[in-house]
Every structure is written in C-alpha cells, then in structure tokens.
Amino acid sequence: MTARSLLFTGPGDVMVRESAVPDPGAGEVQVRTAVSAISxxxxxxxxxxxxxxxxxADETIDALDGxxxxxxxYGYAAVGRVTAVGEDVDTDWLDQRVFAFNPHESHFLTKPEHLHRVPDPVSDAAAALLANAETAVNFLxxxxxxxxxxxxxFGQGIxxxxxxxxxxxxxxxxxLTVDDYTQRRELSLSLGADYALAPDEDIHNYFESIEPDGVDLAYELSGNPSALNDAIHSTGTAGRVIVGSWYGTKPTELDLGGEFHRSRIRLQSSQVSTIDPEDRGRWTKERRLSEAWRLLGQLDTSSLITHRxxxxxxxxxxxxxxxxxxDTLGVLLTY
Incomplete structure (x- = not known):
C-alpha cells in the first residue's frame, strides 16, 4: 500500500507525493485517513x-511544526481509523474512528493523546468540520x-x-449576516439568521433605514480586508468588533477618521490557537472541543459540504x- 501526502509547492501549485506507509513506533498509532477538510x-x-x-504554521499543533x-x-482536519498501534499503546485504539489536527495525507503516525475519538452520531464528513466548529465556539x-x-x-463560509x-x-x-454569494446567504437564513444581505447597497440601505444606531456586536469572518471597514461602520457606540479573519499579506486599509474616533468601539482579534486569558480559569481546549462536538451532533451539516x-x-x-x-463551500478530500 502506498501513502499519499499533499504538498504546497508554490503559488498556485500543489502536488501529491507517494511514499511507503509508515509503521508505528513505540507509543505511536497509525491512522488511515477517510476524509480531510480543506480550510x-x-x-x-x-x-x-x-x-x-x-x-x-501553528506552534500549538505538533503535526504543523514547520x-x-x-x-x-498543511491541513488540520483529518478523520480516519486507527489501523495499527505500536508498543506501549492500548489495543483498544485499534479500529477507533478518530479526528486529528493533521495535514492532508492518507496515512500518518501520531500519539494517542493527539487524537480525538469521533462520537457515534457524528458522520465522518461532519467530524471533519471539528476545527471549524471549535473556531466558531471560540468566536462566541x-x-x-x-x-x-x-x-x-460578515462572511458566510464554513x-x-x-x-x-x-x-x-x-x-x-x-x-444579520452579510456575504457576496446567494447560496451562502440562503444557508445562513436556514441556520437561523433573521436577515441576510449582500455587501453593497443592501447593507448600506439596511443600516440607514432599519438600524441607524448600529449593532452591538459584529464579526468579520470574510477574509476580505475591506469588510473590516464595513464591520466597524455597522457597529454602534461602545460596540464590539471581533476579527476572526486572517488576511495574510493582503493589505488592510482602515477608515478610522470618522465616527470611530468617538465611538469607543472595541476591536479585538480572535484566533482558535489560544483561549482569552479572561476565560482560561474556566475554559480549556478540551471543554471548547466538547462544545464543538455538541454543535456538530445537533446540526445537519450536509448542506455545508458541496464537493468531495x-x-x-x-x-x-x-x-x-x-x-x-x-458555487463552492465545504470541500473534502477523500482517500
């Protein structure tokens, strides 16, 4: 059997490299991947x-140590089964369905403590969204x-x-949700949003006629730097803006010369690698993950996956x- 690993090799280029399937060493397990979700x-x-x-890449994930x-x-959403265990590993792990924060590859080795058992009611496809669900919990x-x-x-991706x-x-x-694409706006309404607007005339008309005082809380999750200005401008006095997007090297130009100066708006970054210091006394990564599993167990995620x-x-x-x-939302790689 041949193992396959996905490599990013340059801008616009990926390749799949083949190698021998690795055998687990002492304290390790071998996992054969069924699906992995592209973030x-x-x-x-x-x-x-x-x-x-x-x-x-991410200092909190051992598999992403570069x-x-x-x-x-890269990748951090693999779901599969344990197919072999090394010395000093409980054989109870064999054939367990597991999630791992691991790059896209058909077989990998890891330690049991880095695996998360998938609850029975959660499908492989839904389990592949665990990292996304954990991020959503962190945003709240x-x-x-x-x-x-x-x-x-702002932003209705996964x-x-x-x-x-x-x-x-x-x-x-x-x-209220805001997104460029009709399919995503319609999905947000099905998940409980009261209004779903496009980021053009829709949103400006809405805030001029319906919410002139702005919202109390805005999330910027679109990955589009220009949306951050819209999020700030839609937020009322003393409101909060949570920035969950990572813009990478894309420049971000903010308009802070108007109402923002007197608004006392709080602008905060949010990223799932850490828990806010104010919450660390009560919240752990394990507790946050348990909430993510609960969300995935009660939500029909089939409409979120558009391609395998x-x-x-x-x-x-x-x-x-x-x-x-x-036309694309959740994409799963299959093995």
Missing part, C-alpha cells in the same frame, strides 16, 4: 502565496453575545455559517475554491 481561508492564502513564509516556506504540508467566547443584542456576521448557527441559539434581538474530491485530484479542489467561490 478554505488559510489554505487559499497558502495556495496563493499570500502568507509570510517565515511565520510558524513554517509556510514551500514545499510544505470572545464576542460574548448577550440577550437582546443586535449581531452581524466558519461563518457555524458561527451563525451558534448565535441563533441565543435570545438576540436581531441576527479524491486526494489525487487535489489541484482541482484548490482551483475550484479559488475560481468558483459562488
């Missing part, structure tokens, strides 16, 4: 060459939505839609995400 936001930045190559210099492996922890608040979510689904469980006054593509055709997957965002 469109971060991975398209890598694919386009829009990340600082000397920056660490930087973004080409060629590089950082934003702290409260009863009766008006909330806007993470934006999962964030919308979580926010819809709160007794908000209004939940064999890993051998990975180049097609990235071209599709890059060229056809209006």
């Amino acid at each position: 469109a936001g971060t991975e398209l930045l890598i694919y386009r060459g829009q990340v600082p190559q000397s920056m660490a 930087d973004f210099e080409y060629p590089s492996k 922890l950082d934003g702290g939505p409260a009863i009766g608040e008006r909330v806007t979510v 993470v934006g839609l999962l964030t919308t689904a979580l926010l819809a469980q709160f007794p908000l006054e209004t939940l 593509i064999p890993v051998e055709c990975a180049a097609d997957a990235y071209r599709l995400l890059d060229d056809s965002p209006a």
Whole structure:
C-alpha cells in the first residue's frame, strides 16, 4: 500500500507525493485517513502565496511544526481509523474512528493523546468540520453575545455559517449576516439568521433605514480586508468588533477618521490557537472541543459540504475554491 501526502509547492501549485506507509513506533498509532477538510481561508492564502513564509504554521499543533516556506504540508482536519498501534499503546485504539489536527495525507503516525475519538452520531464528513466548529465556539467566547443584542456576521463560509448557527441559539434581538454569494446567504437564513444581505447597497440601505444606531456586536469572518471597514461602520457606540479573519499579506486599509474616533468601539482579534486569558480559569481546549462536538451532533451539516474530491485530484479542489467561490463551500478530500 502506498501513502499519499499533499504538498504546497508554490503559488498556485500543489502536488501529491507517494511514499511507503509508515509503521508505528513505540507509543505511536497509525491512522488511515477517510476524509480531510480543506480550510478554505488559510489554505487559499497558502495556495496563493499570500502568507509570510517565515511565520510558524501553528506552534500549538505538533503535526504543523514547520513554517509556510514551500514545499510544505498543511491541513488540520483529518478523520480516519486507527489501523495499527505500536508498543506501549492500548489495543483498544485499534479500529477507533478518530479526528486529528493533521495535514492532508492518507496515512500518518501520531500519539494517542493527539487524537480525538469521533462520537457515534457524528458522520465522518461532519467530524471533519471539528476545527471549524471549535473556531466558531471560540468566536462566541470572545464576542460574548448577550440577550437582546443586535449581531452581524460578515462572511458566510464554513466558519461563518457555524458561527451563525451558534448565535441563533441565543435570545438576540436581531441576527444579520452579510456575504457576496446567494447560496451562502440562503444557508445562513436556514441556520437561523433573521436577515441576510449582500455587501453593497443592501447593507448600506439596511443600516440607514432599519438600524441607524448600529449593532452591538459584529464579526468579520470574510477574509476580505475591506469588510473590516464595513464591520466597524455597522457597529454602534461602545460596540464590539471581533476579527476572526486572517488576511495574510493582503493589505488592510482602515477608515478610522470618522465616527470611530468617538465611538469607543472595541476591536479585538480572535484566533482558535489560544483561549482569552479572561476565560482560561474556566475554559480549556478540551471543554471548547466538547462544545464543538455538541454543535456538530445537533446540526445537519450536509448542506455545508458541496464537493468531495479524491486526494489525487487535489489541484482541482484548490482551483475550484479559488475560481468558483459562488458555487463552492465545504470541500473534502477523500482517500
């Protein structure tokens, strides 16, 4: 049997490298991947060459211990089964269905403590969204939505839609979503949004006629730097703007010369690698992951997955995400 690994080899280029299937050493397990989810936001930045190559990929994930210099492996949403265990590993792990924060590859070795058992009611496809769901949980922890608040979510990719689904469980006054693409706006309404607008005349007319005082909380999750200005401008006095997007090397030009100067708006970055210091006394990564599993267990995620593509055709997957965002949402690589 041959193992296959996805490599980013340069801007606009990916390749699949074959190698021998590795045998587990002492304290390790071998996992055979069934599906892995492409994280469109971060991975398209890598694919386009829009990340600082000397920056660490993610120091909190052992499988991503390098930087973004080409060629590089990346990915952090693999679902599969344990197919072999090394010495000193409980044989109870054999044939367990697991999630791992691991790059796109058909077989990999890891330690049991880096694996997360997939609950029985959660399908492989839904489990592949665990990292996205955990990110959505983190956004709500950082934003702290409260009863009766008006909330806007800019960007309805996978993470934006999962964030919308979580926010819809709160007794908000209004939940508004903003996205370029009709399909994503319609999905956000099905997940509980009250209004779904396009980021042009729709949003400007809405805030002029319906919410002239702005919202209490805005999330910028679109990956588009210009949307951050819209998020700031839509937020009322003393409101909060949570920036979950990573723009990579794309320049961000902010208009802070108008109402922002007197607005006391709080602008905060949010990223899932860490938990806000204010929450660390009560929240751990394990607790946050358990909330993500709960979300995936109660939500029908089938509409979030639009394409399943064999890993051998990975180049097609990235071209599709890059060229056809209006028709593409969640993309799974299959093995």
